[in-house]
Amino acid sequence: xxxxxxxxxxxxxxxxxxxxxxxxxxxxxxxxxxxxxxxxxxxxxxxxxxxxxxxxxxxxxxxxxxxxxxxxxxxxxxxxxxxxxxxxxxxxxxxxxxxxxxxxxxxxxxxxxxxxxxxxxxxxxxxxxxxxxxxxxxxxxxxxxxxxxxxxxxxxxxxxxxxxxxxxxxxxxxxxxxxxxxxxxxxxxxxxxxxxxxxxxxxxxxxxxxxxxxxxxxxxxxxxxxxxxxxxxxxxxxxxxxxxxxx
Numbered sequence: 001x002x003x004x005x006x007x008x009x010x011x012x013x014x015x016x017x018x019x020x021x022x023x024x025x026x027x028x029x030x031x032x033x034x035x036x037x038x039x040x041x042x043x044x045x046x047x048x049x050x051x052x053x054x055x056x057x058x059x060x061x062x063x064x065x066x067x068x069x070x071x072x073x074x075x076x077x078x079x080x081x082x083x084x085x086x087x088x089x090x091x092x093x094x095x096x097x098x099x100x101x102x103x104x105x106x107x108x109x110x111x112x113x114x115x116x117x118x119x120x121x122x123x124x125x126x127x128x129x130x131x132x133x134x135x136x137x138x139x140x141x142x143x144x145x146x147x148x149x150x151x152x153x154x155x156x157x158x159x160x161x162x163x164x165x166x167x168x169x170x171x172x173x174x175x176x177x178x179x180x181x182x183x184x185x186x187x188x189x190x191x192x193x194x195x196x197x198x199x200x201x202x203x204x205x206x207x208x209x210x211x212x213x214x215x216x217x218x219x220x221x222x223x224x225x226x227x228x229x230x231x232x233x234x235x236x237x238x239x240x241x242x243x244x245x246x247x
Contacts, residue, residue, distance in 0.1 A: 023046055024046060025044070025050035029043055037057060037058040038055070039055070040054075041054045042054055048071065049067070049068050049069070050067055051064070051065065052066075059124060060116070060121075060124075062085050063086055064085060065086075067083045067084075078101065078102070079100075079101065080099075080101045081100055083096065083098065084096070091136055092117055094114070098111050098114075105147055105148065106145075106146070106147040107145075107147070109144035109146075110144070111141075112139075112140075113141075114138075114139045115137065115139075116136065116137040117134075117137075118135045118159065118162070119132070121137055126247050133165075134161075134163050134165075136160045137159055138157065138158040139155065139157050140157075141153075141154075141180070142155045149186070149206075149207050150182040150183075150187050151185075153181055153187050156177070156179065157177070157189060158175060158177055158178070159176040161175070162175060166230075167226055168226060171223065173195070174196045176191060176195045176197070176199065178192070183204065185206065186205055186206040187205040187206075188204055188205075196219075196222075196223065198217050198218035198219060198220065198242070199215065200215050201214065201216075201217070202214055212247065214246050215244075215245040216242040217234075217242060217245060218241050218242045219231055231243045
């Protein structure tokens with residue numbers, strides 16, 4: 001009798017482990033409350049090794065998101081995952097690759113590399129005039145610690161092959177570089193010269209995503225006349241010829 005109970009109990013444990021290992025991701029993700037502004041569709045695979053055809057984050061579409069989740073942390077209510085999204089070779093897609101850990105409130109990111117199409121990002125900015133810009137934003141996040149505000153945020157950002165379309169055709173602007181950091185609980189994107197736009201700017205992104213941008217720019221003299229004309233929509237230049245930026 002004891003032998004039967006022992007083997008019956010062992011079989012039951014094995015069965016439950018099998019259920020957990022094979023737990024479909026769709027059964028879990030459709031039952032939990034996702035953060036505001038986040039939606040997931042086309043879910044397949046298991047909760048440990050799964051795939052989503054599309055993820056929407058604050059208006060930004062991300063395709064083909066895959067993840068590998070660590071077992072023990074998830075049982076304790078924390079997701080630790082290596083993620084991969086999009087296609088690095090497709091300049092029209094958002095792509096990402098790195099490590100993310102979260103318990104719903106606290107988020108950690110390490111060694112995450114992401115590329116974002118410029119036109120998608122520009123569409124979210126409250127610019128005073130319509131701008132058709134292209135290229136890719138490259139974001140390298142080395143170490144992120146975020147919980148109801150930015151605790152740690154180190155990395156680099158670049159606008160690669162920056163260009164926009166004017167009446168005379170495509171105008172190349174080269175590359176823009178930025179440092180990423182934390183300040184008073186907000187993410188800070190600090191753009192520095194040199195660049196062809198003479199741009200120095202600081203974007204502050206608080207937890208409520210009501211970001212602010214301030215800075216100034218002075219287009220290179222070699223840029224087309226229409227660039228200098230468009231700059232006037234930002235206001236009057238200062239004594240050094242720089243136009244203000246403030247959103």
